[in-house]
Amino acid sequence: MTAFKGLYIKDLKLSFNGFIIGLFLIFFAMIASFALKEYFVEPSIPAIVSFIIIVLHVFYLPANLFTSLQVEAQSQLWLHNPNRGWKLFLAKIAAGITYFVASLIVSIILVKVFIVRTEYLGEFAGLSEMLGDNLLMIAGGMFLSSIYLTVWLLFYWTLYHALKRIPFLNQIRWFVLLVVWLSITIIGNLIKKIPVVKNLQELGTVNLYHFATIFRGNTVSPETAELHLGSILISILITVGVFLTSVWILERKVEV
Amino acid sequence: MEEFQASKPIYWQIVDRICHQIVRGEIQPGEKLPSVREMAIQTGVNPNTVQRTYSELERMAIVESKRGQGTFVTEAKDIIIELKSRLQREIIEVFVNNMKELGYTKEEMIIGLKNFVEKEDRG
Amino acid sequence: MISFEHVTKKYGRETALNDVSFTLEKGKIYGFLGPNGSGKSTSLKMMAGLVFPTSGTVSVNGKKVDRKIAAEIAYLSELDFYYSAFTVQDMINFSASQVSDFDWKKAEELVAFMQLDPNKKLKQLSKGNRARLKLVVTLARNTPILLLDEPFSGLDPMVRESIVKGLLSYIDFANQTVVIATHEIDEIETLLDEVIAIQNGDIWAIENVEELRETKGLSVIEWMKQIF
Numbered sequence: 021m022t023a024f025k026g027l028y029i030k031d032l033k034l035s036f037n038g039f040i041i042g043l044f045l046i047f048f049a050m051i052a053s054f055a056l057k058e059y060f061v062e063p064s065i066p067a068i069v070s071f072i073i074i075v076l077h078v079f080y081l082p083a084n085l086f087t088s089l090q091v092e093a094q095s096q097l098w099l100h101n102p103n104r105g106w107k108l109f110l111a112k113i114a115a116g117i118t119y120f121v122a123s124l125i126v127s128i129i130l131v132k133v134f135i136v137r138t139e140y141l142g143e144f145a146g147l148s149e150m151l152g153d154n155l156l157m158i159a160g161g162m163f164l165s166s167i168y169l170t171v172w173l174l175f176y177w178t179l180y181h182a183l184k185r186i187p188f189l190n191q192i193r194w195f196v197l198l199v200v201w202l203s204i205t206i207i208g209n210l211i212k213k214i215p216v217v218k219n220l221q222e223l224g225t226v227n228l229y230h231f232a233t234i235f236r237g238n239t240v241s242p243e244t245a246e247l248h249l250g251s252i253l254i255s256i257l258i259t260v261g262v263f264l265t266s267v268w269i270l271e272r273k274v275e276v
Numbered sequence: 277m278e279e280f281q282a283s284k285p286i287y288w289q290i291v292d293r294i295c296h297q298i299v300r301g302e303i304q305p306g307e308k309l310p311s312v313r314e315m316a317i318q319t320g321v322n323p324n325t326v327q328r329t330y331s332e333l334e335r336m337a338i339v340e341s342k343r344g345q346g347t348f349v350t351e352a353k354d355i356i357i358e359l360k361s362r363l364q365r366e367i368i369e370v371f372v373n374n375m376k377e378l379g380y381t382k383e384e385m386i387i388g389l390k391n392f393v394e395k396e397d398r399g
Numbered sequence: 400m401i402s403f404e405h406v407t408k409k410y411g412r413e414t415a416l417n418d419v420s421f422t423l424e425k426g427k428i429y430g431f432l433g434p435n436g437s438g439k440s441t442s443l444k445m446m447a448g449l450v451f452p453t454s455g456t457v458s459v460n461g462k463k464v465d466r467k468i469a470a471e472i473a474y475l476s477e478l479d480f481y482y483s484a485f486t487v488q489d490m491i492n493f494s495a496s497q498v499s500d501f502d503w504k505k506a507e508e509l510v511a512f513m514q515l516d517p518n519k520k521l522k523q524l525s526k527g528n529r530a531r532l533k534l535v536v537t538l539a540r541n542t543p544i545l546l547l548d549e550p551f552s553g554l555d556p557m558v559r560e561s562i563v564k565g566l567l568s569y570i571d572f573a574n575q576t577v578v579i580a581t582h583e584i585d586e587i588e589t590l591l592d593e594v595i596a597i598q599n600g601d602i603w604a605i606e607n608v609e610e611l612r613e614t615k616g617l618s619v620i621e622w623m624k625q626i627f
Contacts, residue, residue, distance in 0.1 A: 021492065021495070021496040022496065023496055023497050025496065026492070026493050026495075026496025026497055027496075027497070029493070030482065030485075030489075030493050033482065033484040033485065033489070034482060034484060036484060037484075091482070094480060095476065095478050095480035096449075097476050097478065097480055099449060099466060100447060100449060100469050100474050100476075101469055101497050102467060102469040102470035102497065102498055102499075103497060105466075185410070186411075187410055187411030187412075187413075188411060271465075271466050272451075272465075275444075275449060275450045275451065276444055276449035276450060276476075280589060280618075282612065282616070282617060282618030282620075282621055283612065283616040283617075284612060284613075284616075285609045285612045285613045286589055286608075286609060286612065287609060313567070313568070316567050317564055317567045317568055319589070320563055320564075320567065320589050320590070321589045321590070322428055322567075322572075322589065322590050322591060322592060323567070323572045324427070324428075324572060324592055325589070325592075325609065328609075
C-alpha cells in the first residue's frame with residue numbers, strides 16, 4: 021500500500037460517521053419536505069428543499085475536512101510522519117471529495133426521482149427545468165467553489181493551530197483569524213480594482229447562450245451565464261497558492 | 277525481572293550470580309549460557325550490560341565464547357575448582373573481617389565456627 | 400547521533416528549555432529523567448521535529464532537524480490518542496503504509512507477544528493494550544533512533560513489564576539509539592546505559608549508570624534524590 025493510499029483510507033475512516041449523518045440529514049429533509057407539502061398544500065416545497073440540499077453541498081467538502089482535521093488537532097500526532105504536508109492534506113481532500121461526490125449523487129438521484137417528476141410546480145417550473153437539464157453544470161461549478169472554500173479552510177485552520185505556539189496570541193486566536201480574513205478581503209478588493217487585473221479577469225469571456233435562455237424571466241440573472249476564463253485562471257492560481265501556503269505553515273509552524 | 281543492589285555495578289552482580297550457579301552445580305561445565313538477548317530479557321537488564329558480564333566471565337576464563345555458537349561454561353576442572361575456592365575465600369574473608377571488627381581472636385573464631393558446624397551436623 | 404547546541408525553548412515568558420547543550424551517542428539507551436514539566440517531553444519532541452527551538456540547533460547525524468526527520472525516528476507519544484474507527488490491524492496497516500522501514504514480521508511477532516487481538520477496535524481496547532499497540536507500531540520500525548515519551552505512565556505493573564520485555568526483545572542494541580523520557584525510574588533503571596537528569600529546563604547531569612554504581616555506589620534513584 022502506498023503512503024497516499026494509506027492516508028486516504030485512514031481519512032475515509034475518520035469521516036465515515038460524518039458521511040452517514042449527512043445522508044440521514046438529506047433523507048430527513050426530503051421526508052420533512054413531503055410532509056410539509058401535504059400540510060401546507062404547497063407542491064413546490066420538495067423542489068425548493070432539494071434545490072437547497074444541492075446548493076448546500078458547496079459547504080460539504082469544507083465541513084467534511086473540518087471534522088477530519090479536528091480529529092487530528094486533538095494531538096497533532098499525524099505530523100509525526102515522513103510524508104510531506106501536501107500529501108497529508110491532499111489525502112484528506114481526496115477522502116472528502118469521495119464523500120462529497122457520493123452525497124451529491126444521492127441528492128441528485130433524489131431530485132430526479134422526486135422533484136423533476138412532480139407534476140405541478142407552479143411558479144417553480146423554471147427551477148425544475150434547471151435542475152433537470154443543467155445538474156451536471158451546477159454540480160461541477162459547486163465542486164470547484166467547494167475546492168476553493170476548502171483551501172481557505174485549510175489556510176485558516178493551520179494558521180489557527182500555528183498561533184498556538186505564540187502565547188500572547190493564543191488567547192485571541194479567533195480574533196487574529198478575523199483580522200487576517202478582513203485584511204485579505206480588503207487587499208483582495210483593492211487588487212480587483214486595478215485596471216490590469218480587471219481586464220485579466222474578463223479575459224476569455226464565454227457566453228453560455230443555451231444556459232442563459234433557459235433562465236430568462238426566472239430568478240437567475242443573465243450575468244451568471246457568462247463565464248470568464250480569466251477569473252477562473254486567477255481562482256485556480258489563488259487555490260494553489262493558498263494550498264501551498266497552508267502546507268508551509270503546517271510543516272514549519274504547527275507544533276505538537 | 278530481578279532485583280539488584282544499588283552499591284555494585286549490575287554487570288558485576290550478574291557475574292556473581294552466574295559464578296554461584298556454577299559452584300552450586302546449577303550450571304554444568306560445558307553448558308551453554310543463554311544468549312545475550314535471552315539473558316537480558318530474563319534479568320530485565322540492558323544487553324550492553326549483559327555483554328559486559330559475558331566479557332568479564334570470559335576474561336576470568338570461566339566461560340568461552342565459540343564463534344557463531346554462543347557462550348559456554350568452561351570444562352577445565354582446575355578453573356572450576358579455583359572458582360570454588362575463590363568464592364570460599366571471599367566468604368571467609370567477609371566473616372573474618374566482621375569477627376575482627378567485633379574484637380574476636382583467631383582462636384575464638386575457629387572454636388566458634390567448629391561448634392556451629394558440629395551443632396548443625398547434629399541437627 | 401543527536402545533538403543539542405544551546406537550545407532554548409520558550410512559550411511566552413515560560414522557559415521549557417534553557418540554553419541546553421548535549422550529545423547522545425549511537426547504540427546507547429538513554430533515560431531522560433526528571434519531574435513533570437522539567438522539559439524532557441519538549442526535548443523529545445524537538446528531536447522528533449515536532450517542536451521547534453526558539454533558539455539554538457537540534458541536529459540528528461549532523462542534519463538540522465525538521466519534520467522530515469520522521470523517516471529516521473520512531474517517536475512514541477505519551478498521549479493516549481488513537482483513531483477510534485481503527486482496529487488493531489488497521490493501525491498496523493496504516494503505520495506500515497506511511498514509512499519505508501516497517502518490519503511486518505516484527506510487527507506480527509510483537510502483536511502476538513503483546514497478546515493483542517488484531518480485529519479489536521481501538522476504542523474497545525483497555526488503555527494498557529493501547530499503550531502496548533503504540534509500542535508495537537513504534538518498535539516494528541527499523542529506525543536508527545527510537546524516542547519513547549513516558550511509556551509507563553498510568554499503566555499497571557503487568558503492562559509495564561510487558562513493555563520492558565518488549566523493548567529488551569526487539570530493540571536492535573548495536574544500531575538503535577533509544578531515548579526514554581520518564582519520571583518513573585524503577586522500571587527502567589536496569590535498562591539504561593546513561594541517564595540525563597533534567598529539571599526546570601536545565602540539564603543537571605549526564606551519567607553512565609554502571610559508573611554511578613562503581614564510583615559512587617549509587618543507584619539511579621539514590622543519585623536522583625541527591626541531585627534534585
